[in-house]
Structures are given as C-alpha cells and as structure tokens.
Amino acid sequence: MNKSMIVIVVSVVATVLMLLLLGSIQGNKADQAMINVVPNIKKLEPRSAEWGKYYPRQYDSYIATKESDKIDDVLKKDPNLVVLWAGYAFSKDYNAPRGHFYMLEDNINTLRTADPVDDKTGPMPTACWTCKSPDVPRLMAEKGELEFFTGKWSRLGAEIVNPVGCADCHDNETMRLSVKRDFLARALDAEGSAPFAKATHQDMRTLVCAQCHVEYYFKKTDWQDADGKDQTAMVVTLPWNNGLSVEAIEQYYDERKFSDWTHQLSKAPMLKAQHPGYETFKTGMHGQNNLGCADCHMPYVREGGVKYSDHKIGSPLDNIRNTCLNCHGESEEEFKQIVKRKLERKDELAFAATDAIAKAHFEAAKAWELGASEDEMTPALMDIRHAQWRWDFAVASHGGFFHAPEETLRILATAIDKGYAARLKLRDILAKYGAPGFEGPAFSNKAEAQELIGLQMDKLVDEKITFLNTLRKEWIQKASHSGKDIYDPKTEVKTFKTSYNAEK
Template sequence: MKKSWLMTIASVLITVPLLLLAVSVKENTAGQTVNPAPDIKKLEPRSSEWGKFFPRQYESYLKTGQSDEIKDVLKNEPALVVMWAGYGFSKDYNAPRGHYYALEDNINTLRTGAPLNPQTGPMPTACWTCKSPDVPRLIEEKGELDFFTGKWARHGGEIVNTIGCADCHDSKTMELTVTRDFLKRGLDAEGSLKFADASHQDMRSLVCAQCHAEYYFKKTEYTDDKGEKQTAGVVTFPWDNGMSAEDIEQYYDQRDFSDWTHKVSKTPMLKAQHPGYEMFVTGAHGKNGVSCADCHMPYVKEDGATYSSHQVGNPLENIENTCLNCHDKSEKEFRETVAGKLERKEELSRIAMDVLARAHLEAAKAWELGATEEEMKPALQDIRHGQWRWDYAIASHGSFFHAPEETLRVLGSAINKGQEARLKLRTVLAKYKAADYQAPDFSTKEKAQQIVGLPFEKLVEEKEQFLNGLKGQWFEDGKAKGIYDPKSREGMKLKTSYN
C-alpha cells in the first residue's frame, strides 16, 4: 500500500514538470525563439552541433566541466596499490570528475600507458567504450566485432569527443536511446526488465546504465572481411545469473574468468568496474521507481522555461530541485544524512582494504617459503571473492547513498572472506615456521608502490612523451576527418595526479 502511494506521489512529481516542459517547449517554438526543428546527423558526435538547437541543455551540459578536481585515491588509500599489484589501477586512480573530462582522463591516466603507434600499449579498444559518442558512431561504421578488436591506440584518431548528446539521444526525435547494445543484451539475459519493456521512466536510468554498470571484456573469435581469424574483447554485462555481488561472482567463477593474476599473491583476480546500476536497483529509490535523472538531471526553471539540467553531478548541489521534490526535510538534514552514510561505508571499506592488502602480502610470504599450490588454493579463492565483493560494494562511488544496506552487507562479507583467507594463510605460514610473520609497512603510496615493484617514475616519463606526441596527433586526425568538436575541449588544462 505504502509503496504504491509513494509511487503515485513520485510519478505526479515527475509528470507535472514533464507537462510544464511540454508546454514550455511548445511556447518556445510558437515564439520562434529557440528549438527550430533539429537538423542533426545520425550519431553526430559533436555536441555543439546539437547545442545550436538546444542551447539550454547544451549550456548546462558544458557545466560538467566545473567538476574538475583531481583526487588521487591511491595517495589517500595506499592499501589499494597492494590490492591491485600487477594491474593498471595500482599505477594511477583518481576519483571521478565531470563528464566533460571523461575522454581526457582516459587518455591521460597512467593506466592507458604510452603507446607509440596503433599496435602498442597495455589496453584494448574496449577501454574507450564509456567515454565518447564516437563509440556508437564507430560501431555503426565498422561493426561491433571490428570495433572491439586490437589495442586502445588503434582508435585514437577516431575517439575525439567526450560523452555527449549522441550517447543518450536519437538525433531525429530527441527521444532517449540506448546506443550500446551490450546493455540490451545484459538486461534480456538477466530477465527482470527486458529491454523491449522499458518504460520512459526506466530509460531515464538506462541511458546511464550503459556506462555506470559492471562489465568485462569477453573474448570472442571471428573471421574478418579478409578471411583472417581475429579475437575481439567485447564489452559484456555479466548478468546471466542476476546482478548481486554473489550472482556475478558465480558467473565469473563458472567461466574461470579473471581480469589479471595478482603480482604478489598470484591470485586469479576480478576487478569490479562500476556496478552503479546493479547496486542502485536494490536501494529504496530504485525499488520505488525513482530514476537516475530525477536526482542527477533535475528539471530547472529559467526565464519561464523548464528543462532538464544536463549538469550531471552531485545532487546535493541542487537539493531544492532534487531531494526536496519528494522529501520534506531541511538542506542541513539531507547533507547530514548523506554524510553519515558515507562515513559508515568508509569505516567498513577501510577495514576491508587493510585486511585484503595484508592477505596478499601474507600469501606472498607463504609462496616465498615454498608453500604448494594445493596449500594456497583455498586461501587464494577467499582473497579473490573478498576483494571482488569489496570492489563491487564501493566502485560505483555512489552506492553508499543509492543502496546503503546492500553496500554495508557486501562490505561485511568482503571483510569476512578476507579474514578467512588470513586464517588459512596463518596455518600455512605456521607450517613453514613463520607463524609470527608481519606484512611490511604500506602506509604511503610510495612505500606501497615500492613493495609491489612498480616503476612509477618510468611510467610517468613515458606517459609525458605520449602526451606531448601521439595525443595531439589524434585530435589533428579527428579534425581532418571532420568529427572533432574543438568546443568540447575549450579551456581544458592538463590535470593529473602525477604532473
């Protein structure tokens, strides 16, 4: 009863602004002020072209550039360097910034390395997938398998615009649209919401779920146009068994999948990406039909017109148009509620990180002393599961608020798995006469990177050569092809954690 009552309120709150919006759009067209019939190419990657017809949405979209602070997470949480040893994230990992920087940050991070040509570098093409409207454009041109084949640098001169209008809208109708088929396949495999049944309100979340979700690169063999055998790494949502941490863990276990083998503990590891949608649907807002856009893209009024703010960012910066639409509390109370949830998550997350980092180092010691695969296997399985669960719980950044109970539940089970691993490792260490082994000090980023043997300075030097060379060439290539939008980088300054 209560739920349906709340749904009614929520849907009235959503419908009324929509009606107002319809009226204001009509008025605008009648008055010939803005919004002439859009004449935009299919999958036009240059958002400024769309902006000519929808200046309000475009101007607010550009404001995502205001969220430009670089927060070096490895510096704050050096345990992560140990947890991700042998994997890109131990090199460089910053908190998210606005969509304006998505492409820039992907190019600049040490994780994507310093390729010298289209065939080199550590990452596959799939790493572009959630950064740019050039991705659906290129997939339309080349086909999905071709797009997902080869190294990241292969598409450098093609992917030149950050997240934009074409990622979420159809250029003819302006309807919301899912431009990435792997989301449709993921939903259909999971089954609780088939893509064909998605309502308009669902779409207000699904456009975000294209990128804010867990995925892996599924190896897919095929024969190309020239008759040559190729292997693509296709972005795939691991939702066949369901979306919970345990369902996805089982999915990966069943396929013997691992993202990498841990450099110090030799564990076959999983890296959670950002299971934002998966966590969100378990929370009070998701369950009550509230959409991502209700909080992150609220309706705002300006000169008598109502439109959706495209400044996707922190809803607490606009409490009046978000929380207060549905709740009756003061701004201060909302801030305190959200801060309290963040604090509780941080408390458990810190414990989990410390436990897991120690488990890796203790495993390394056991290997060093001559432990056998058979002795190590049960502990390594616990490390794999513990770290996966910790990562799943926190990697989407907003889960502490979107789904506080699920976040704390999964973190609890991560700590438990990590401690189980350490108990098992103590027995192994005791057998090799090292029952009192203490892991080395990993309390700063530098100490931790030294322990795991990461050549930080060399990586930075190579990256700087890349930034001063190939990177600029890519935008030149984009310009020559007529796909690059210089407005998408206006005023962009190089900001990283290492320069």
C-alpha cells in the same frame, strides 16, 4: 527627497521594468521560434555543439559539467589499494570520477592507458573507449561491433574525440531517450527479469546511464573479417546471466574461471570490479521505488517560463531544492548531514576490508616463498579473490553508499569476513612452514606502497608525458584535419589535471 525627484526615480524604475519585460517577451519569442525550428541533426552526430544549436539550455548545462574538475587521488587516500592491485594497472594511478566533460582526457591522461607509440602498441584494448564517447556508437555503426572491439586502444585515438554527448542518450530525429550500446539490451534480456523491449520511459531515465555505470568485462571473441582473416575481439559484456547481485556476478565469473589478472604477490586469480552503479542502485530504497537516475542527477529546472532537464550531471547535493526536496520534507542541512554520515559508515568498513586484504596478499606471498603447495594455497586464494571482488564492487558502485546503503554495507561486511577467512587459512600454512605470526611490510603512503611492489613511477610518468607530447598530439591533428566532421575544439580540454606531475 522632493516631489520631482520622486517622479524621476519612479519613471526610471518604470522604464527599466518595461525594458526588462520587453526583453523577456523577446526572449520568449526567441524560445518560441526555436521550438518551431525543425532540428537538422545527422544520425549519431558526435559533436554535441551541433545538437546544442537547437537546444541551448541542455547544451550549456551539459558543458557546465566541466566545473567538477577536482582531482581526488584515491591511492593517496588509501595506499592499501596499491597492494590490492599489484600487477594490475590500477596500482599506478586511480582517481575518483569527475565531470562528464573530462572523461576522455582522464582516460587519455591516466597512467593506466600507458604510452603507446603507434596504432598497434599499448597495453589496453579498444574496449577501454566504450564508455567514454558518442564516437563509440558512431564507429560501431560504421564498422560493426566486432571490428570496433578489435585491436589496441591506440588504434582509435584519432577517431574518439568527443566526451559523452547528446548522441549517447538521444535519438537525433525524435530526441527521445535511446540506448546506443547493444550489450546493455543483450544483458537485460539474458538476465530476464526486465527485458529491454519492455523498458518504460521512466526506465529509460536510468538505462541511458546504465550504458556506462555498470559492471562489465572484456569477453574474448574470435571472428572472421570481410577478407576471411581470423580476428580476436575483446567485447564489452555485462555478466548478468545469473542476476545482478554481487554473488550472482561472482558465480558467473567463477563458472567461467575468468580473471582479470594474477596477483603479483599472492598469485590469486583476481577480479576487477568496474562501476556497478546500476546494479546496486536497483537494490536501494530509491531504486525499489522506481526512481530513475535522472530524478536526482538531472532535475527539472526553470528559466523564465521554460522548464528543462538540467544536463549538468554531478552531485545532487549541489541542488537539493530541486531534487530531494521535491519528495522529502527535511532541510538542506539535514540532507547534507544524512549523506555525509552514510559516506563515513561506508569508508569505515571499506578501510577495514582493504587492510585485511592487503595483509592477506603479503601473507600469501610469504607462504609461497616458504614452499607452500598449490593445493594448500588454493582455498585461501579463492577467499582473497572473493573478498577483494566484493570490496571493489561496493566501492566502485560510485554513490552506492547513498543509493543503496544497506546493500553496500552488507557487501563490505562479507568482504571483511572473506578477507579474515583467508588470513586464518594462511596463518595455519605459515605456521606449518615455520613462520607463525608473520606480518607483511609496513608502508604509510602511496609512494612507499608503489616502491614496495616495484613500480618505477618516474619512468612511467616520463613515458606517459612523451606519449602526450607526441602520439596524442598527432591524434588531435588527424581528427581536426580528417574532413570527417567529428572534431569540436570546444570540448577539447587544454589544461591538464593529473595525480602525477605532468608539467615536465
């Protein structure tokens, strides 16, 4: 290269650097201007894009939760679950959680919410929307909590149109973290060890998540509306009066003789655990050391001179540098291995539990068939109830295998113990009624298990698709033309991913 070439190259490089610098100064100026704008956001504004106008980084990273779009069919992974949930909608369809962006779509698409034809039909109550959308606190404020919790899921289809958003976790004026679901505060107060009024800022970094990632049930509550008419609400209630442990919550339900459904095969009074993520997290090493959910799931990241919380809530393993390595010295690869091994240990015990419990359901069905009495069956059925509750609590605490590995494995061990206690009792009953050594039918995949419990999957899928093509479309039409400023086309998912074939 001759001298003049060198001069040209150097001056081109210098010009490019100058332009980059200028760009970054202008970028910072734009940021500065943004900071000086006083945001003008309506109270409980459900459309996150309206907040995003003032906080583009948080908004863009929030929208990026749509990258986690993989469907992971849990029934396929362990067909025993179909038997465990026989007689309950989870036996039809159940996928692992994915990005927050999809929570409404997944709720609408799942075969569990079935196929309502108008605003009064369909199996599910309005409560099923509770942990899905910022339209929920909006409606609770507009109509009152009891009215919100009254009626069928389909009643609010045209009102609930935004997936979890800024309004679920932030105050519109101060942007401070805030909890928008009163049942959480009520439950913390009822439990007593950490009343809501005493929550610190660090606690709030967990409690905003605990609005949804908790165990709950629908408490039947009678009330009178403004016209004096009798109404019944199904109110989301966190069963924490006796404490947060699996045993304390089990006792809460037992005391109230509460059950979610009667098992189709064993006739046991069953409980469905929801997602007690908060409860188990609190027992783990990180919870004990007062980490918040946001410390790992919403790490601070830097962009130029700006530091902000990454709102792409997902697996912290995608960002080990900004999460684990803030506090720990291991390498990224070591951390991936540590977490993987914890997952394998949980899966091993979880499978042992579902295997035992599925067998117990079949054995109980056989005992009934042979004429066993209710008195004979009750102790075994209580063991089944408790075994399945505990297994479910451990696995539905998504991430529990990592958040609280010891507690998760302990709970699974008690599930296996109770599952076998049931089987021993049933063995005696079966022997008495002439069927010693009875074994339930074999099945090797989800479809076989579903057939075994009599589910007509083709019919269920057809009905669902009809719903998606009719009432669901009407909901979107209504929401987008309601004149209520609630609908945002950007967060409406237009590609449908499901565990069944929705392309028909």
